Structures are given as C-alpha cells and as structure tokens.
Amino acid sequence: MTRQGQGFVRHIELDSRVGTDRYPFSLPVVTHLAGMGRLDLDPGVTFLVGDNGSGKSTLVEALATAAGFNAEGGSRSFRFASRSSESDLGDHLTLCWNRRPRTGFFLRAESFYNVATEIERLDEGSGELLRAYGGRSLHERSHGQSFLDLVYHRFGPNGLYMLDEPEAALSVQGCLAMMVRFRELLRQGCQFVVATHSPILLAMPGARILQIETGGTIEQVEYEQAEPVALTRAFVNHPERFLDRMFADDA
Numbered sequence: 517m518t519r520q521g522q523g524f525v526r527h528i529e530l531d532s533r534v535g536t537d538r539y540p541f542s543l544p545v546v547t548h549l550a551g552m553g554r555l556d557l558d559p560g561v562t563f564l565v566g567d568n569g570s571g572k573s574t575l576v577e578a579l580a581t582a583a584g585f586n587a588e589g590g591s592r593s594f595r596f597a598s599r600s601s602e603s604d605l606g607d608h609l610t611l612c613w614n615r616r617p618r619t620g621f622f623l624r625a626e627s628f629y630n631v632a633t634e635i636e637r638l639d640e641g642s643g644e645l646l647r648a649y650g651g652r653s654l655h656e657r658s659h660g661q662s663f664l665d666l667v668y669h670r671f672g673p674n675g676l677y678m679l680d681e682p683e684a685a686l687s688v689q690g691c692l693a694m695m696v697r698f699r700e701l702l703r704q705g706c707q708f709v710v711a712t713h714s715p716i717l718l719a720m721p722g723a724r725i726l727q728i729e730t731g732g733t734i735e736q737v738e739y740e741q742a743e744p745v746a747l748t749r750a751f752v753n754h755p756e757r758f759l760d761r762m763f764a765d766d767a
C-alpha cells in the first residue's frame with residue numbers, strides 16, 4: 517500500500533454556465549469539463565496528459581488558484597505576479613474538499629525562475645527561508661537541481677501539490693529521484709495533481725491518468741494507453757520508421 521491519505525480534493529466542478537467565446541472558456545477541454553459536471557481526482561496522484569495546447573496548464577493553474585495558490589507558482593503565502601496571463605477559470609471552479617492540507621505548492625516549470633527570485637527576496641539574506649529549500653539560493657543550482665531541492669526539502673507531509681511539467685528540467689535519473697520522493701510523500705498523506713509529458717513519471721504505481729483527447733474530452737487511461745507512453749515506446753523501438761516518414765521529402 518503506497519498511499520495513506522484520503523486526499524484533500526475529492527473532485528472539481530466547473531460552473532456549467534461559463535460558455536463564452538474567449539480564452540479559457542473557449543478551449544474544448546473547458547467546454548467538456550463544464551458539460552461533465554464534475555471530475556474526480558485520485559486521493560494520491562492524478563496525472564493530466566494531452567498534446568501541447570490541449571489545456572493542461574490552464575487546468576492545473578485554475579485548480580491551483582481555486583485552492584488558494586498564487587497563479588504564478590509558489591506556496592499559499594506567495595502573492596507576487598510578474599505577468600498577468602493567467603486565466604480566470606479558477607474563479608468558476610469549485611473544489612470539493614475532504615479536508616484542508618497542512619501545506620502545499622504550485623509548481624509551474626515555465627515560471628519557476630520567478631519563484632526562485634521571490635524566495636530570495638522573502639529570505640532577505642537571513643538564510644532562514646532558504647533553509648526550507650535546501651539551504652542555497654535556487655538560482656545557484658541548475659534548473660533540475662533546484663527542482664529536486666524543492667521537492668526534497670520544501671515539500672512535506674500532508675501537502676497538496678499541483679505541478680505543471682515537473683520533469684521539464686530533469687534528466688531521466690532526476691525523474692527517478694523525484695518519483696522516490698513522491699512515493700515517500702504519498703505515504704505521508706500528500707496529494708498530487710501533475711500535468712506531464714513524461715512516460716517515466718506516469719509509471720507511478722496507482723496513479724490515475726486523465727488524458728485530454730483531441731476534441732477536448734477527458735478520458736481515464738491505463739499507463740500503456742497514455743499517449744506519452746505509447747508514442748515514446750513506438751519511437752524508441754523503431755526510430756527509423758518515424759524518421760523515414762517525417763523526413764520523406766529529403767530524398
């Protein structure tokens with residue numbers, strides 16, 4: 517048994533009257549979600565997969581803001597903003613809570629640099645806050661090392677973690693190290709919602725994989741059927757078949 521927690525967020529509901537023709541409400545996955553009524557989350561790990569542009573980041577960000585996290589990333593005490601591209605989907609999303617987490621973090625791979633800057637600013641040179649993140653400025657670590665510092669040092673028991681492509685900066689070894697930590701955190705009652713393209717992370721035992729299909733429907737799929745897994749496997753087994761087709765015009 518990997519997981520001990522009951523999860524914090526049982527399911528999410530999107531106001532079915534949100535239909536408009538502007539982003540984010542115009543996205544097929546958002547229309548689909550509004551039509552579904554509710555989407556159940558796993559008490560342990562829920563992965564969101566789907567092609568680029570399918571709406572994974574939009575959904576994770578909406579979940580994170582509805583849970584009270586800063587839209588650009590960080591813990592619930594972070595209130596900085598260096599851009600205003602976030603959508604207001606979170607305002608229309610209702611989270612159904614089992615109980616509230618003790619801690620948590622929203623990690624956006626794409627704006628992690630700004631989070632690292634904010635941590636430095638809040639630390640004010642005292643080193644106190646930095647200790648919670650491994651003791652060194654995340655700017656003095658490689659991108660991948662700083663992610664692992666975060667997950668190993670800052671993430672803790674009974675936490676709710678919303679992560680957008682946490683594998684972005686990680687080597688395969690780094691992904692494996694992250695999974696070992698995830699397993700430990702799951703045993704300590706944590707819940708994760710993770711948008712990912714990683715066929716490695718998706719192998720977390722017991723995880724629920726929700727795949728955004730072309731057209732915006734959300735389907736629960738098994739590991740082998742998840743597109744990052746099936747496509748990576750097909751490619752790695754026979755790269756030449758893909759390359760021949762992709763570069764057919766070169767001859």
Ligand SMILES: Nc1ncnc2c1ncn2[C@@H]1O[C@H](COP(=O)(O)OP(=O)(O)O)[C@@H](O)[C@H]1O
Binds near residue numbers: 574602
């Ligand atoms: N701030 C924004 N304003 C308008 N359109 C956006 C904005 N952010 C993302 N989009 C569009 O919404 C779609 C889904 O984006 P996103 O959620 O980032 O996809 P994913 O994370 O699955 O790659 C994309 O077509 C993208 O261009």
Ligand SMILES: [Mg+2]
Binds near residue numbers: 573574
């Ligand atoms: Mg994204």
